Amino acid sequence: MEAFIQPGFWIFVLAMAGIYGVFSLGLQIQYGVAGVMNFGHVGMMAITGYAIAILVIRFQWSFWWAAFVGVALAALGGALLGLSTLRLSGDYFAIASIAFAEITRYWILNSDGITGGTQGTLAIPNPRGFGGYTDQPDVILYWIMDRLTPYLGDNASRDLAILLVVWPFFFLFLWISARLQKTSWARVLRATREDDDVPRSLGKNVFRFRLQALVIGSVFGGIAGAFWAVQFMLLAPEDFLRIVTFYGWMILILAGATRVKGLAIAAIFFGFLYGATRFVEFWPISLLSAPERSYLRIFLIGVVLIALMVKRPQGLFGKRQEMVLE
Amino acid sequence: MTPFYTSISKKMFASNEGWPVTDLIQYLFNGLVAGSIFAIAAVGISLLYSVLRLVNFAAGDFLTLGAFITYFFSVTLELNFILSIIISMLAGMAICWFLELVLWRNLRRNKAGTLALFLVATGVALMLRPIIQYIFGTETRRFNVDILKTYDFFGARIPQTQLIVLIFATISILLIALYMAKARVGKDMRAYANNPSLAAVSGINVDRVVMATWLISGALGSLAGVFQGLVQGQFNNAMGETLLLSFFAAVVLGTIGDAYGALVGGLLLGLFMELSQLDIFFGGVPSNYKPVVAFAALVLVLLFKPEGLFGYRSRKV
C-alpha cells in the first residue's frame, strides 16, 4: 500500500493521464462529435513518435521541427486513411483503421535500417553513436526540475516536469475541443452521427466534415505520441500494440463520448489503473510478476469496457437521455 | 518468431535448384493449408456478423484458447489427440454459450449499437487473453505429433501434419457448407440474417438461432486453433491475436456476412498470402511481411470492392 502515499506514484499517474487524455481527446472528436469509429488511433501515436526519433537521431533535426513534422505526418496519415476508407460504413471503417495501425506497426517492426526494428529507436542508425532524441525538450524539463528541487527535493522528478508541461496543454486542448463542439461544424457532425442522409440532403458535404474530424483527431493522437516519446525517451514497436487504442477508448467511454470535462477525470482513472498495475506492491498484486501485471491491466480494461457498455453506455458523466432517445 | 516448419522448408528450398514448378507447388500447398484454416475461422466470424451484426474481435483469442485446451488434454493429461480436440471444441462452445447467456443477450435486449458490440467483443478478448496467459503461461507449446516427417512431392516438401490438417480441414469445410445448406438451423440463420423482424414473427426462435450461431462459431474457433497450432508446429498465447486481421480480411473478401463467401475468401486469402512470396511478385514478398499482405488485401478489397466478391451494393455517387 505504500505506493499510494508516495508522491512519485501519483506524479507518474497524472503524467500518464495527461498524455492519454490528449490521446483520447482525439478519439472524442472523431467518435463523440463525428461518430467515426477509429480503432487504429495508436497508429497516429506511432507515426509521430517514430518520425521524431528518426528525424532527430538519424537526420539531426531540431526536436521541435521534428515534432512539428511528426504531428503533420499523423494528420496526413489520418487524411490518407480517411480518403481511402471513410466512405465505407462504420463497421468497415473500424476494421480498415485497425489494419492501418497494424500495417504501420509491421513496417516499424520490419524496417530495421530505418526504425531500429524490434530493438526500438536505440538501434536507429545514427552518426553520433547515441540513439537519444530528447536533448532539446530535456533542457526545458531540467530547467523546471531545477526550479522545483529547492521546494520538493527528490520529488522534483522528470515525470513531474512532464506533468507540468502536459497538463496545461491538455487543458488548452480540452478548451479548444469544447469550443469546437459548440460550432455549427460540430452540429452538422452530430447530425451525421445519427443519420447522414439528412445533412447530405440539406447540402452538407458529409464526407468532408467527417474527414476533417478524423484529421483533427489524428493531430491530437500525434501530439500525444510526441509527449509519449519524450516521457519514455525510447520507442519500440510493442509500445504501439492494438491495445493502446483501447486505452483511449476506455477513457472516452468512461467519460461519456460527448463529455469534454469528464475526459480529464476518466484519464486520471486510467492513469491510476496503469500506474497501479505497474508499481503497486500489495497483496494480491504483489504475487504477480511484471509481465503478469501488464496482463492484469489488460484484463481490468476488458472488465471496465464490458461493465460500462452493459451498465452505463453513456459513461460516468454522460446523460442517459442522449443514448436512449428513440 | 519464425515458425519451425518455415525455417526447415526454406532451407530445403535453397538447395533444391532447377525446378521452378517446385516453388509453385510448395506455395500452393502452403496456401491451401493456410487458406483452409482461414476459411474455418472466417465462417465463424461471418456467421456472427450476419446474425448479430457483431464483428467478433475475440475470435482470435478463441483460436488460442482452443489450441491451449487441446494441448492441455493431449499433452499434459496424455489423452487421445482427437478426443482432446473434441473436448476443446466443446469448451469453446461452452464459453460462447455462457457469454451469450450473461452478456450478449442483455446487450441485444438493450438494443446496443455498433460501438457497444465492438467494444464488448474487444473487452471479451482483453479478458480472455490474460486468463489464457495466467492458466497456461507464455511459453511456446508444441503438440505431441511428429512435425518432422515430410513427404516429397515433385521436389516440394509436404509435412505430414500439414497434409493431415489439410485433409481434415477440407472435410470440416464441406461439413459446414452442408450443414448450412441442409440443417434447419442453417436455414433459420439465413432467414434471420436477411430480415430479423420478419424471421421473429414467422415463428423462428431468435434466441435459439443466435445461440446456435455462437455454438458453431465457438466450435469452429477451437478447431481452427488446433489446426493452426499444428501447422505452425509451435504456438504461444499470441497465436490467434496476430491472425485476427487476416481472418477479417478473409471475411471481407468473401462478402461480410456471407458464410459461403467466407469459406472461399479464406481459401483465396491463404493462397494469395503464400503465392505472394513467389519471385514473380516484386521478387517475392519477404515472409515476415505475410501479415501485411493480408492487411493490404483487406484494404484493397475495402477500397475497390467493399461489397466483397459475392455481394453487390447500390452505388453511391
Place this chain on the structure above:
Amino acid sequence: MAILEVRDISVSFGGIKPVRGVSFSVEPGSFTSIIGPNGAGKTSLFNLISGVNKIDTGEILFRGEEVHGLHAHQIAERGLVRTFQGAKIIKRLTVAENLMMAVQGNPGDSLWRFFTPRSRSKFEKYARYLAMERLDRVGLTKYADEFAGILSGGQRKLLDLSRALMTNPSMILLDEPFAGVNPTLVEKLLEVLASMRKQYEITFLLIEHDLETVMNISERVIVMAEGKIIADGLPNSIYENEQVIDAYLGSRKRGA
C-alpha cells in the same frame, strides 16, 4: 423552361430494375404528384433525382444543368432538396438546431472559421432567428429547445417540411409526406404546403400512393407502375385512364 427534366433514366441493383426508362419534366412553380402502388419505383426515382443513388443510363437536368453526376449534397446546394419517407429528423439535436443546421452558407460549417468566432456567432443569431420564425409558422415554438426526439409523428412531419424550407430551395421533393398521418393532420399538412407554395414560389414534386389525398392540391399527376410511367396528366384524367385502372386503381374501382 422546365425546372426539372428527367430523360429516359434507368437503374438496376443486382438484377432488380426499380426504374426503367422514366422521362418527364416539371414546370417551375407547379405542384406535381407521382403516384403508384408499392414497389412501383417511386422512392428509387427520388433517390436518383436527389443523387442518393447513381443512374445507369439517361439524363437529369435541373434548371438546364446536368445534375446526375453530382453528389447528393451538391444537388441540394443547387436548390433541389428532398425529404425522406417517415420524416427523418435528428433526434439528438434540439428542434431549433434541426432547422439551424439547414441554413445555407453558414460560415461556421467551415473549420477555418473556428478562428473568427465573431462572424460565426453573428450568423448563428441570424440562423436562430430564421428558425424561430419557421417554427412559429407551424406552431412548434414551445419545443424549440427540446430534443427533437420527443416530438410526435405529426410534429416531426412539420419539422421536416420546415427544415427543407430553411435551405431556401427552388424545388422540394416530398417522399410520402402523408404516410401514417391521421386525416386531420393531412389537412393541416396540405394547408401548410399550399401556404408555402403561395409564399415562396417553390416547385413541388411529391410521392404518394393514394390518389385521393393529392387530388385537390396537385396540378398534375404522374402514375408509375413497375418502374415505368404509365400515365401523366390532370388529376381528373387519371381516373379515366384505362392503363391506370388496370394497374393500380382497378382493384378498388371494381371492388366498389
